[in-house]
Amino acid sequence: MEKTIICECGHHNPPGTLICQSCGKPFADAKENMEASMRYEGTARRSQTYNRTAVDKIWNFFSSVKVGIWIIVVILVAAAIGTIFPQEMYIPQNVDPASHYESEYGNLGKIYFLLGFHNLYGSWWFIVLLGMLALSIIVASIDRGVPLYKSLKRQKVIRHDQFLKHQRLFAQDVKGDLGTMKIALKEQNYKIREENGSLFAEKGRFSRWGPYVNHVGLVIFLAGAMLRFFPGMYVEEVLWLREGDTAAIPGTLSEDGQYYLKNEKFILEFYDKNDEQFKDALQNTSNPVPKNFQTNAVLYKSDSNGTIGAGEIKKVKEGKIQVNKPLKFDSFSLYQTDFKMDELNAMSFSLVEKESQKKVGAFEVDLINPKKKYDLGNGYSVNLGKYYPNYFLEDGEPKTKNNVPDNPAFVFEMISPESTKKEKAFVAIKNNIEMEGNRYKVEFAGIKTKNLTALTVRKDHTLPIVSLGGIIFMIGVVQGLYWNHRRIWIKEKEGGLWIAAHTNKNWFGIKKDLQKLSDKTGIVMPEDRTAAKTA
Amino acid sequence: MAQLSSTLLYAAFITYLIGTLFFAMSLSDKKEKVASYSKRWGRIGYITSIVGFALQLGYFFTRWAASGHAPVSNLFEFTTFFGMMMVFAFIILYGIYKTNALGVFAMPIALLVIAYAGMFPKDISPLIPALKSDWLKIHVTTAALGEGILAISFAAGLIYLIGTVKQEKSTRETKWLEGVLYCLLCVLGFIILSVTFKSAGYEAVYSFTGKNGNELEAVYQLPVISAPADSAEVQGGFGPLFEAPAWMKGENAAVKLNTMIWSLLSGGILYGLLRLILRKRLAAAIQPKLRNINPELLDEISYRSVAIGFPVFTLGALIFAMIWAHEAWNRYWGWDPKEVWALITFLFYAAYLHLRLSRGWHGTKSAWLCVLGFVIIMFNLIAVNLVVAGLHSYA
Numbered sequence: 001m002e003k004t005i006i007c008e009c010g011h012h013n014p015p016g017t018l019i020c021q022s023c024g025k026p027f028a029d030a031k032e033n034m035e036a037s038m039r040y041e042g043t044a045r046r047s048q049t050y051n052r053t054a055v056d057k058i059w060n061f062f063s064s065v066k067v068g069i070w071i072i073v074v075i076l077v078a079a080a081i082g083t084i085f086p087q088e089m090y091i092p093q094n095v096d097p098a099s100h101y102e103s104e105y106g107n108l109g110k111i112y113f114l115l116g117f118h119n120l121y122g123s124w125w126f127i128v129l130l131g132m133l134a135l136s137i138i139v140a141s142i143d144r145g146v147p148l149y150k151s152l153k154r155q156k157v158i159r160h161d162q163f164l165k166h167q168r169l170f171a172q173d174v175k176g177d178l179g180t181m182k183i184a185l186k187e188q189n190y191k192i193r194e195e196n197g198s199l200f201a202e203k204g205r206f207s208r209w210g211p212y213v214n215h216v217g218l219v220i221f222l223a224g225a226m227l228r229f230f231p232g233m234y235v236e237e238v239l240w241l242r243e244g245d246t247a248a249i250p251g252t253l254s255e256d257g258q259y260y261l262k263n264e265k266f267i268l269e270f271y272d273k274n275d276e277q278f279k280d281a282l283q284n285t286s287n288p289v290p291k292n293f294q295t296n297a298v299l300y301k302s303d304s305n306g307t308i309g310a311g312e313i314k315k316v317k318e319g320k321i322q323v324n325k326p327l328k329f330d331s332f333s334l335y336q337t338d339f340k341m342d343e344l345n346a347m348s349f350s351l352v353e354k355e356s357q358k359k360v361g362a363f364e365v366d367l368i369n370p371k372k373k374y375d376l377g378n379g380y381s382v383n384l385g386k387y388y389p390n391y392f393l394e395d396g397e398p399k400t401k402n403n404v405p406d407n408p409a410f411v412f413e414m415i416s417p418e419s420t421k422k423e424k425a426f427v428a429i430k431n432n433i434e435m436e437g438n439r440y441k442v443e444f445a446g447i448k449t450k451n452l453t454a455l456t457v458r459k460d461h462t463l464p465i466v467s468l469g470g471i472i473f474m475i476g477v478v479q480g481l482y483w484n485h486r487r488i489w490i491k492e493k494e495g496g497l498w499i500a501a502h503t504n505k506n507w508f509g510i511k512k513d514l515q516k517l518s519d520k521t522g523i524v525m526p527e528d529r530t531a532a533k534t535a
Numbered sequence: 536m537a538q539l540s541s542t543l544l545y546a547a548f549i550t551y552l553i554g555t556l557f558f559a560m561s562l563s564d565k566k567e568k569v570a571s572y573s574k575r576w577g578r579i580g581y582i583t584s585i586v587g588f589a590l591q592l593g594y595f596f597t598r599w600a601a602s603g604h605a606p607v608s609n610l611f612e613f614t615t616f617f618g619m620m621m622v623f624a625f626i627i628l629y630g631i632y633k634t635n636a637l638g639v640f641a642m643p644i645a646l647l648v649i650a651y652a653g654m655f656p657k658d659i660s661p662l663i664p665a666l667k668s669d670w671l672k673i674h675v676t677t678a679a680l681g682e683g684i685l686a687i688s689f690a691a692g693l694i695y696l697i698g699t700v701k702q703e704k705s706t707r708e709t710k711w712l713e714g715v716l717y718c719l720l721c722v723l724g725f726i727i728l729s730v731t732f733k734s735a736g737y738e739a740v741y742s743f744t745g746k747n748g749n750e751l752e753a754v755y756q757l758p759v760i761s762a763p764a765d766s767a768e769v770q771g772g773f774g775p776l777f778e779a780p781a782w783m784k785g786e787n788a789a790v791k792l793n794t795m796i797w798s799l800l801s802g803g804i805l806y807g808l809l810r811l812i813l814r815k816r817l818a819a820a821i822q823p824k825l826r827n828i829n830p831e832l833l834d835e836i837s838y839r840s841v842a843i844g845f846p847v848f849t850l851g852a853l854i855f856a857m858i859w860a861h862e863a864w865n866r867y868w869g870w871d872p873k874e875v876w877a878l879i880t881f882l883f884y885a886a887y888l889h890l891r892l893s894r895g896w897h898g899t900k901s902a903w904l905c906v907l908g909f910v911i912i913m914f915n916l917i918a919v920n921l922v923v924a925g926l927h928s929y930a
């Protein structure tokens with residue numbers, strides 16, 4: 001049964017208290033382990049006091065640093081496992097992951113895939129681990145932070161003899177003058193309080209809040225990162241755009257209009273092999289080294305009441321988009337992510353009379369938006385019967401893989417003034433199939449190509465939250481690790497002064513402070529009991 | 536300019552070496568008469584190290600001028616910079632604690648790192664578009680500084696272990712400690728071999744068929760122990776003793792395996808020779824020299840290095856990295872192996888801080904954690920680049 005602990009000074013302490021919150025008398029076993037008891041000023045922590053209900057048990061579980069460390073270690077190991085083989089997002093887009101892992105990495109790869117490690121960082125259990133980390137941080141911080149705060153706020157100047165005696169740095173019956181010590185400590189930027197001939201000097205208390213601040217930052221960061229899974233917080237789309245084309249930018253439609261982008265030009269530059277500065281390195285590599293990927297783009301916006309595609313579009317701005325230099329507008333950014341050089345764009349052909357080899361006309365097929373009919377004059381014309389932009393043969397049947405004109409094939413119907421029936425011809429790159437008895441044929445005459453740019457459209461409303469978390473975290477770690485909380489208690493006793501000192505970390509630092517004090521005032525240095533024990 | 540730059544780097548290297556010797560002279564295994572000459576040699580060592588650091592700064596900025604970009608963009612440049620940051624971190628921590636033993640360990644480790652950097656191609660190379668970013672410079676330099684400071688915690692931890700692990704009989708701890716020293720000797724062995732064979736102009740070439748069916752060449756700068764599977768010798772001398780297993784499919788897997796074998800062998804030979812000469816465990820031989828150290832203080836130094844280095848590392852390797860990734864790859868985090876290993880390093884040191892703070896892991900346990908932390912850092916620096924290729928694969 002928990003009971004309030006009544007100290008000899010008459011103070012009622014909540015159950016679980018290690019050091020009296022009023023006079024500072026250490027209870028029972030706190031004396032044996034003063035350094036550990038001092039960590040939270042000997043206060044009662046919920047997790048150390050209650051353990052009855054399910055809530056208590058969960059609370060205690062997550063507030064335990066041992067558990068917290070285990071969570072960190074499990075995340076660490078999981079993260080490492082995820083780097084053994086490439087994650088799914090880094091394998092080629094066009095392969096089946098199931099067979100890819102096995103064919104590339106053998107049986108281990110297969111097991112890796114079957115266990116779901118190919119998508120480890122997006123797996124439910126990894127997210128749960130991160131959630132447990134956040135929960136553990138929150139619980140542990142409240143469990144300690146609140147009582148610590150209260151206790152540090154109501155610190156008394158005079159502490160119990162036992163409290164002083166069991167500090168790591170302690171000296172008894174010191175001859176010295178409080179007045180000069182006060183001045184010396186003030187010079188070292190200690191804040192001083194006095195009461196009845198006793199003195200309490202303190203500095204760097206704010207550093208005690210460092211861990212709590214950094215934990216808050218971490219939790220905000222994690223929360224921000226998780227928000228990404230909520231719709232509307234995060235947009236990521238890829239826009240492929242040919243030179244000269246204008247297209248609606250996906251994800252940018254809103255009440256006040258739709259953004260459009262025109263790709264004026266895509267530029268790819270390489271370093272000159274004979275570049276004076278980099279000659280040695282460049283001549284050692286076989287592949288040319290790229291210097292610049294750039295899209296010259298124009299941004300447009302439709303007016304607010306215009307329906308999609310209709311409405312007037314107005315130029316907003318022009319700009320270059322380079323790797324590392326995105327184009328920003330509203331809450332969106334456009335990043336240069338990929339490109340495709342020299343994609344087939346148009347093919348030109350001639351209609352030839354086979355026997356005489358005479359050209360009777362010429363036409364050009366736009367491979368993106370082909371016309372159905374090409375009038376060549378003088379009664380000649382060609383119809384585009386079938387078009388396969390990315391042709392392949394399956395069971396003897398021509399098919400197309402997709403709409404990208406990487407390997408175009410056509411079925412042309414040739415019409416001449418004298419012919420009564422349409423002559424058909426199948427034309428593909430390096431693969432023409434002529435019908436028997438055709439008088440005419442379509443001959444390949446030339447190509448036009450265009451460059452494509454791929455831009456990633458991104459809006460990330462989680463960024464401000466994530467950044468805030470990061471900043472708070474950094475402030476917290478620096479606060480907690482670059483400063484420390486140092487306290488010196490001096491109490492007047494019959495035989496002389498009792499001096500005790502405590503710091504939450506950096507004993508070297510506080511000893512230096514005491515050394516300075518001793519140099520200035522001539523008092524003896526308090527002894528470091530831990531050092532004495534190990535030496 | 537490029538010539539001046541490499542001259543300065545050599546000069547810095549030699550100066551560090553001399554500084555290390557001065558620090559070594561400051562150690563005394565006698566109980567009496569410590570203060571005077573120990574202090575003097577320590578001071579001289581410290582000043583020499585600072586001079587070396589200034590020279591290396593000279594290298595850094597002249598190379599920057601020559602290439603037009605901060606010289607942290609390939610493995611040679613980055614590793615050299617990391618060594619320089621180790622020296623810088625040492626200068627700071629020695630400034631606080633004035634512990635000569637730290638110089639005897641931290642400086643040679645920095646020297647090894649810089650010498651190891653010299654094994655990578657040193658040409659001034661142009662930047663590919665993704666690397667043209669101020670944030671990248673800021674990220675890489677800050678991360679290296681953080682890692683340099685964390686490396687000092689390794690040096691201090693190592694001194695702690697060598698000074699305190701009981702050497703009367705062989706235990707698990709003495710074995711692990713010898714293992715750590717052996718690893719350092721492997722790096723040394725690799726450097727000695729590489730320099731020897733490079734100055735002799737050794738080169739062997741094997742041709743083989745890559746996994747995509749293309750013809751590849753494996754170029755060896757060390758005698759060939761392991762040739763690529765199913766390869767033909769184009770130009771060679773010694774070897775091969777065996778062919779690398781076929782599952783090692785990476786383009787340079789066989790060459791890397793060869794390098795690995797040589798490192799382990801040469802490390803073994805060095806270790807064996809030292810054992811023969813000293814007739815005891817290496818750590819046991821060094822221990823008496825460390826008689827005057829204060830283990831408590833070294834524990835404190837190693838913790839302090841983590842306390843100082845952890846925020847710097849976090850800022851450089853995670854936060855600045857995220858900002859750069861956001862600008863360059865349009866997302867602040869992409870689970871690229873190098874990123875993940877930076878996160879692992881971060882988590883590891885977070886665990887270290889919690890273990891120390893709440894579970895009282897001081898002294899020996901804490902020192903071993905610092906050793907492990909350094910292993911993780913080096914793994915990220917070297918192995919992730921050479922083995923697990925990611926977006927960051929500079930070379």
Ligand code: HEM
Binds near residue numbers: 069137144210215892
């Ligand atoms: C990756 C995650 C975490 C990071 C980066 C982190 C960071 C830190 C840092 C830098 C400190 C200060 C350490 C020092 O002053 O030596 C600290 C203290 C602390 N952390 Fe964490 N932490 C993390 C997770 C956790 C978790 C999961 C728990 C849960 C048990 C936890 C509980 C604590 C406690 C109890 C303290 C001591 C607070 C005090 O001194 O009053 N931390 N943390």
